Amino acid sequence: MAKTKSVFVCQNCGTESPKWIGKCNSCSQWNTFVEEVVVKSPKGKTAQTFFETESVKPELIKDVPLSELSRIYTSNTELDRVLGGGMVPGSLILVGGEPGIGKSTLVLQMALKIQSKKVLYVSGEESPQQIKLRADRIHKDAQNCLVVSETSMEKVLGHVKNVNPDLLVIDSIQTLSSDTIESLPGSVSQIRECTGLILRVAKETNTPVILIGHINKEGNIAGPKVLEHMVDVVLQFEGDRNHMYRILRSIKNRFGSTAEIGIFEMLGDGLREVANPSELLLSHHQDKLSGISIAAAIEGMRPFLIEVQALVSTAAYGTPQRSSTGFDLRRLNMLLAVLEKRAGFKLAVKDVFLNIAGGIKVNDPSIDLAVVSAILSSNIDLSISPKICVAGEVGLSGEIRPITRIDQRIGEASKLGFDQIIVPRLTKGLDLSKYDIEVIEVSKLEEAFKLLFA
Secondary structure (H helix, E strand, C coil): CCEEEEEEEECCCCCEECCCCCECCCCCCECCEEEEEEEECCCCCCHHHHCCCCCCCCCCHHHCCCCCCCCECCCCHHHHHHHCCCECCCCEEEEEECCCCCHHHHHHHHHHHCCCCCEEEEECCCCHHHHHHHHHHHCCCCCCEEEEECCEHHHHHHHHHHHCCCEEEEECHHHCECCCCCCCCCCHHHHHHHHHHHHHHHHHHCCCEEEEECECCCCCECCCCHHHHHCCEEEEEECCCCCCEEEEEEEEECCCCCCCEEEEEEECCEEEECCCHHHHHCCCCCCCCECEEEEEEEECCEEEEEEEEEEEEECCCCCCCEEEECCCHHHHHHHHHHHHHCCCCCCCCEEEEEEECCCCCCCCHHHHHHHHHHHHHHHHCCECCCCEEECCEECCCCEEECCCCHHHHHHHHHHCCCCEEEEECCCCCCCCCCCCCEEEEECEHHHHHHHHCC
């Protein structure tokens, strides 16, 4: 007979305790312990008996074969870029994002386009009829995609054993539950147990697995932190649901770089890959408007130009407001202090609103110069020429600091037809003659402002 006991599990890190405590000793979070009933099944009754293999013997690392571990291409250029060139056989990929952002659409669209591989799509949230409706809207010529609606981990393993797919998709990991754990689906114990079983399936059968995960109200992937440690790749699908653009970021990747991003456009028939995001993120205003500047940014390994919008107005209620969309608010406050102290502009009694056009979020510090230029343009109500773009990091003393990959930024601006680009003072060795654009070097904020507002 199975043994039953009750334990308290931290919903943040997965630490177990025999009694309830207010503060977790591992992650220092308060009121995260929830009581769960754990049932220990007798030996031989667990779900792991679905995959019985012989004991593995240690071998020299030089003797490990790599010929069978060639990557699987997903027919999605942006997704392959983020994964590092495709999916590695036996890898466990976790895709997280807010509800309604397009996680299931992205994965289903990828599964339908892989014609040469057999795909098993397991959904715990939708029926096969609902998946069929979305599949007809996305891609009607799917031939090798099998769908099943199931929430039992043991039955999912049975389907995997019978079908023997080349790719397994689980939508979502929080809906699965194992009979060996007597707790609700989505709990720490269930997520940890089901992920462990799926991990064993992936490694023993050399089958890549894609897990779709929910996120909590803080924006982190729901469940214990050990979930992100167990998987090989963690992808974050983000964007504003009020805008059409979506960004796929790599948070963790054991088989590639975490600096790559993929950009998609949400349309009625699914997600469209955006090969050149610069042309879509720029508004191409016919009239000259104040408070707008163009920045040459780098996200991952790809350059693109973005539009920075700012609005400066007199504080109506005495206390000035600082608001930022797509840009770090603390860095905005720092740049305003630099303008106040080093450049002599009085902004302490004015409201400042900043927005990155397109609904994307940019973390590149090289757009500092574009931010302060847009703020000053709105403050003095003078427009910046739409044929000039800028790139540079602003230091606390008001200097323009050097930035990385300056040649890629200049090349992107030249390709899109800009006449001038303002950059930090370059180091020797960069050949500017190959670019059809005037490169202007500055070292201080005053020099950049004189060029922009001359």
